[in-house]
Amino acid sequence: MENSEPGTSTSNTSRGEYQVFLSFRGHDTRHVFTDILHQAMIDAGIRVFIDEKELQLGEKIRGNLEQAINNSKLYIPIFSKNYASSPSCLYELVRMVDKSKEDEKKVILPIFYDVKPDDVKSNLEQKMEVWKNKFGPEDIKKWRQALQEVGGIGGWEPKKDSGYTELVGAVVEEIVVRLKTRERRVTEYLVGMEDRIVAINNLLDIDSDTVLLIGIYGMGGIGKTTLAKIIFNQLCPRFGKNCSFLEDVSKMTKSKGLKTLQEKLLCDISFSGVACKILDIDHDINMIGETICNKKMLIVLDDVDEAYQIQKLIGEKPLYPGTRILITTRDKSVLNIRGFKYKFEPYEMVQLSDKDGIKLFNGLPLALQVIGSSLFREKREIWVECLDKLEKAPHEDVLATLKISYDALEQNEQEIFLDIACFFIGENKTNPMYMWKECKFYPESAIEVLINKCMIKELDDDSLWMHKQFRDLGRVIAKDQxxxxxxxxxxxxxxxxxxxxxxxxxxxxxxxxxxxxxxxxxxxxxxxxxxxxxxxxxxxxxxxxxxxxxxxxxxxxxxxxxxxxxxxxxxxxxxxxxxxxxxxxxxxxxxxxxxxxxxxxxxxxxxxxxxxxxxx
Known part of the structure; x- marks a missing residue:
């Protein structure tokens, strides 16, 4: 069964298996309910199979329809007055019941559209006299059993005088939660994350009705985004559809504009394609504020590098009680927004402990991921060559990630960063400060910028510290220059x-x-x-x-x-x-x-x- 209409999920098979299979009697519900539900699922980013062509009487399920049922994760039969009068619907129902028995992860979520379960069974019995000469007793037996089993499952029913909006919203939200469509992909077998997860959860105080904003800051590649994804995945079920994860805010703002991120945020939290069409950035701020101020939200803004990005994406209106906002950034200073209604609770993402660092081979997770993939070779000779090369020069992909922070510096800040990388790691800062002042590098403010961007640290004895990967970056740049x-x-x-x-x-x-x-x-x-x-x-x-x-x-x-x-x-x-x-x-x-x-x-x-x- 194929649906050639543009915009429907059957046109998205290249993206992978279907997530939801809709079974319904077209004459009863298509134009009054099913199409509305179908579009709402599309707006929510759900890949849904919907049938355009009902089977003719006596016709068996065709191959692609059976494949759609087999591949789908959730089944939604919409029981209506004439559902049991359609052999195609009954064939689909039997197949859905069989698949849900084979795989406990496949779930049937029935909707009773102006009928009760007994009404559907009664309708089937009425058809038996008509069908007894056209269908075998085995088919009829399976239909009865399938209706019996699904009828015992708790389902949705439209409330009288409430229209379909509330029901559609409830169905979509349940699907989103069950499919975990908002969850982010996270690398398995993470090292050293347990304590950090506990620390963030303590800061979030999720059972509190207060509004809390957490800023996770640290150097590039140290695991801020991964930590934010883990926390987001854990909290998604508590917030249902009212959650959004905006990745690479800095990069997206530069490449596609902040307006694109605002539209993405609105689409995530509204489930409406119409709501995503906005006029300009300021117009969008108002729409975002009006939307999120009336809902308990979970929003993650990943890799923010300018304070205004937070303001333009969150808005300036008071947030709804219980809302949680997480920010990841390389620059701690973006968390201090002048005139902003809320204050961020900062959490510094530091390098791994010695124990965890040994497990990971160094304190920077990105470095292991990048370098490890480059060492995925079969021949020992290639390993030796790669290791020899890495001893002489750090991996280019790791440096490229860290260089984002360097490129964002002013020239005087770059000069001081290079000096520290080449000469002053572990040295007291007092003496070089005189030199930098004479060079008109304005070291007091520059050092503060470098600390906020987590490119250096100033230790208790006033000595300067820098991560080995940043040191390597600085020395590569200085050597090239x-x-x-x-x-x-x-x-x-x-x-x-x-x-x-x-x-x-x-x-x-x-x-x-x-x-x-x-x-x-x-x-x-x-x-x-x-x-x-x-x-x-x-x-x-x-x-x-x-x-x-x-x-x-x-x-x-x-x-x-x-x-x-x-x-x-x-x-x-x-x-x-x-x-x-x-x-x-x-x-x-x-x-x-x-x-x-x-x-x-x-x-x-x-x-x-x-x-x-x-x-x-």
């Missing part, structure tokens, strides 16, 4: 090359097997844009005067137990200095070749207490 150097081999290579765009350099030989290396003034002069220079256990030779005009911070760090050299051996001139630290123990000294001279304009000097001539 040729702006920051920290790898010894890269530094040696570029020192022997032509002029470069290097802005910051950390040359550390303390734990290196390279032995003694001399840095000459001629080499340094090739890089006039350097504003951060850190040399650890590196010998310097030559006259450096005037070659570091852009320098903002120099760190000269040596461990040697030799007597102080004469002041003449340390020719360092400072035009301006900041926050001079206390003079350290005399055992720490700088080591320069005699006659090395440094003229540092506007420089902040770290470890300057080690330079004896400074206090001479």
């Amino acid at each position: 040729h702006t920051r150097l920290w790898n010894i081999d890269d530094i040696i290579d570029i020192f022997n090359s032509t002029e470069g765009s290097v802005q910051a350099l950390h040359f550390n030989l303390r734990d290196s097997s390279k032995g003694s290396i001399i840095v000459t003034s001629e080499q340094i002069k090739r890089f006039p844009c350097i504003w951060f220079l850190s040399l650890c256990e590196v010998d310097c030779q030559g006259d450096f005067t005037g070659c570091l005009s852009e320098l903002k911070w120099i760190s000269l760090d040596y461990d040697c137990d030799i007597s102080p050299r004469p002041a003449a051996a340390y020719k360092i001139s400072l035009d301006r200095s900041y926050a001079i630290p206390p003079r350290p123990a005399a055992a720490h000294h700088q080591r320069f070749e005699a006659a090395s001279a440094w003229h540092l304009e506007n420089a902040v000097v770290l470890n300057r207490g080690c330079v004896e001539s400074f206090w001479a």
Whole structure:
């Protein structure tokens, strides 16, 4: 049986099996009830099979009709005055009963349209005299048994003087709950989610009639969306049709516009294709507000990156008691909306514990998912090659996800992020703050932005922390830009090359097997844009005067137990200095070749207490 009408579910077979099979007597109910119910299910996104052509008397169920019954999950027979007068309806009913016995997940949900169960059975008995010469006793026996069984199932009946709107709404809501059509697909065998689920459920306090808004924030790929999906799936049955999950809000807003998301939200909560057609964003805000303020809602806005997106999707009217709103974001600051009626309860999604991290191989679920799929190979040799490649460079898909946060930064914020990734992880922030201020990077606000976006953390001892995956991202970007150097081999290579765009350099030989290396003034002069220079256990030779005009911070760090050299051996001139630290123990000294001279304009000097001539 085929239905060629556009917009009906029979035209959507490419999307998979049918979810609902409608069985009805066309002459009784098609244009007064069944079509209304059918359209309501279509609006709710339910794949429903509806028959356009009734079987002729004596005709058996055709192949595609039987297949539709076999594949459907729910069966809705609409019993009417003449339902039992149709052999096709009775054949369908028998098949539905058989399938529900074979598979307990397949359920019959009868509707009694202006009849009682006994009325349907009586109608069948009246037809027996007419049919006894056309149908075998086995068919009639099965029809009687099927009517007997389905008649004992509790079903719906239209209420007098109430029309069909209330009944249709009740049927659709029951179908949505049973089919779990709103549930989101979640990866199986999740690690480390139990405690987080408990924490969110405690914040939601689902039995309370208050309105609660929860903001789940954390770095990209750490599992915020997965957690929100789990919570949404758990709560869907309690909210029925009054729930909506809007995924990738940031991406969808940029690609298709916020209006598309507003229409999706309205369609989800109204079950009406008409209600989804709106004029503009502001018009939609009013429609959303009028709709959700009268219902207890469950709404998830996933991956929000701007506060206005929340305002335009939730509206500004008071929400109905018991409503729950969940937001996931990489930027904690979007949860602080000026003038917004409600406050978000923040929940930080942190990396997994050491125990769970071992199970997952690292603290970032996205990384395992992406890298694991790339390692799905049969040959051991390919595994070895992939692992060797990953040791040298992080996976591009993981970096692409994290780079979304980097691209959203202002330039000064990007510069500080790259500095931390390359040089200052685990370091106290005090000293680099002086440098960033001199560079006009406005570090106070920039650091706050990076913390809100979960790209760094500031620990209790004022040291800076960054997730390994973000560190790898920062270093890949810096290496591509040729702006920051920290790898010894890269530094040696570029020192022997032509002029470069290097802005910051950390040359550390303390734990290196390279032995003694001399840095000459001629080499340094090739890089006039350097504003951060850190040399650890590196010998310097030559006259450096005037070659570091852009320098903002120099760190000269040596461990040697030799007597102080004469002041003449340390020719360092400072035009301006900041926050001079206390003079350290005399055992720490700088080591320069005699006659090395440094003229540092506007420089902040770290470890300057080690330079004896400074206090001479």
